[in-house]
Amino acid sequence: MTQTLALLLDAYRELSAKKLFWLVLMLSGLVVGVFALLGITPEGVQLAVWNIGDFGGFVNSDNIPPAMFYKAMFSGLGIKFWLTWIASILALVSTASLIPDFIAGGAIELSLSKPISRLRLFLTKYFSGLLFVALQVTIFSAASFLVIGLRGGEWLPGVFLAIPVVVIFFSYLYSFCALVGLITRSTIAALLLTLLFWVFLFCLNITDQTLIQGRELNAMRSEAIAKQIERMEKSADDQLRRDLITEKVSMGEPREQAEAEAREATFTPEQREQANPKLADAREDLNKTRDNAPSWARAAQAARIAKTFFPKTTETTDLLERVLVQDMNLDTADEEPDNNVPSWMRLSRADQQKLAQRIQAAFRQRSVWWVLGTSLGFEALVLGIASWVFVKRDF
């Protein structure tokens, strides 16, 4: 325990000796300050005393309660933008040198010559590297907890979930950074390759999201065309019945009898298409979208399988949103859903909202265990390789 505490204390001293540590802390304070100055009123969003608009009439306290506004701001901007992007890049810059410096000639001999196993030494050093982010996110969450409580009127201990979530998210990248740093002994290589790896994960996630979007949009189109066909068939049936009544009446049949017979009459698809020529095109569109469905499903499934083997950075940080804003009502838009078939190129606002909900639902079908379990599995594998290299290497 003495040795572990010494390594943790040393990691804190090393990090706090870096100017970047204090710079990130100051910037975090600035972000929380801006967060505290933001407010939501019936007129829209306010920054201190200035009204900065209601963003199309949707963002105001009539639609979004203040507590929900602050939760969404904390999750969407504070966590997903500030902590998982800007602060994480700065954290990587700060911590990328930890392992290369640790194994540098003249330094590593001192540590390895102590009565502590190499595995424990490396893993303790690795976990102590996560201190940077742990300290930053703890301070940020505590400040945000106060802001949401004081400004939003709701005390949410759930915001402290950000600490494990962001630390776990960062640990995916840091494990990779530690492995590269250990193999190459270079801070620059560790940092650049980790950023490249992060971009790869981002692209993988975008591909997955795009394919799910394609699959859901195709399904939405299919559903909309089916409904449109239903409406067109009903309209064609009405037209055919009217023509039938007219024909029978002209042949001398009493109107009541002709109407009764017309109500009972059934029509073939060909008759309907004759009555409404657009029906054939709609049916062709429906067949096309239904034919496309398996391809979209296969592609989306392939992306999901590919993601299984890699850390899921975005989905990990989304876990916080699941907890904090799961009860946020996204159906409060003024616009009613239209009856048009959604276009690939241009979606109505109602369709955009519907599509967003379907994508969100698809992502939320993925269990927390899948998101965290497979990501931590990757991290465990990377750490396993790094530990093996560290234990076996001659320094």
Add this chain to the structure above:
Amino acid sequence: MTSSSWAIDLTHVEKVYKGKVHALRGIEMRVHAGEVFGLLGPNGAGKSTLVKILMTVIRATRADGTMLGRPIGDKATLARVGYLPEHHRFPEYLTGGQVLDFFGALSGVPRAERRKRSDELLDLVGMTNWRNHRVKGYSKGMRQRIGIAQALMSDPDLVILDEPTDGVDPVGRRDIRGMVSRLRERGKTVFLNSHLLSELEMVCDRVAILVQGRVASQGTVDDLTRFRQFYEIEVVPTPSGPAADLLRACLPADAAATLSPVGGGRTALRGQLTASTWIELDCATLRVGTQDPATVAPLIDRVRASGLTLRALRPVRPSLEDLFMEAVTDPTTGRTKLPGAESAEARP
């Protein structure tokens, strides 16, 4: 001597780097408990590799032997060993006091003891006033002093110091020698690895010379030099001819006939006085490889009889440097053996 009286008892230590470079070729070496032991060797002889194997920094290809009674590589033993690596680099964000506290903690020393010991050791190495200054601002000598204090934090039974006087001024060197002597007085074993042969000669009880991954010789300086003692007869050069020729004429004819150049850029001639006694003629000096004055006496008589004036007659015991040079010199070519270990392929 029982195995418990050895601080280090190596029977076969071998290291082959990546299957190519044979850095150590079966080291056999013993260090008594409570002595100051010096390890010498040219660059690339394998000294640092051996020390790193003892400290588990490098994994040996084969390591038969013990350190403080435990097998080589046993981590728990390292709690009883203090180590100062060559070219060590302390974290620059730490102060001298924090360095001692951190490495003491890594050695498993409890907090209260760390405080007490760091006060004592900072005083011992003369760094008390620099306790709260960051290492970043230290000179090389100050870093070396803190390094020695760090090695002593766990009150170790065995202290391994790799080039402890590197970068230290003469006053600091004397202080370090004093520290080493005090450690020996307290019953600690000190293992010194240094290039400064004179330093080692002053403090070491025993030495080992490592050449190309092998122990060329080991023992007390006295033991190693006793059998290499010789007499030196120096005459005053005369105007009647070169002193070397006149001295040569003083030798028995069969001995003079054996003289031949020693090579290696030297002008001296070397031969045998008897089967067990070598002679070396170098200008106006004749060296006779014996410890027995009776062997030298007839030669003195011959020199006097030849009319040469004797300037000096002295018994000479070689220095550690002479021993070292002898060990690292190829006897067939007279040249210094190449630095670095031979490749595995070149191994006999």
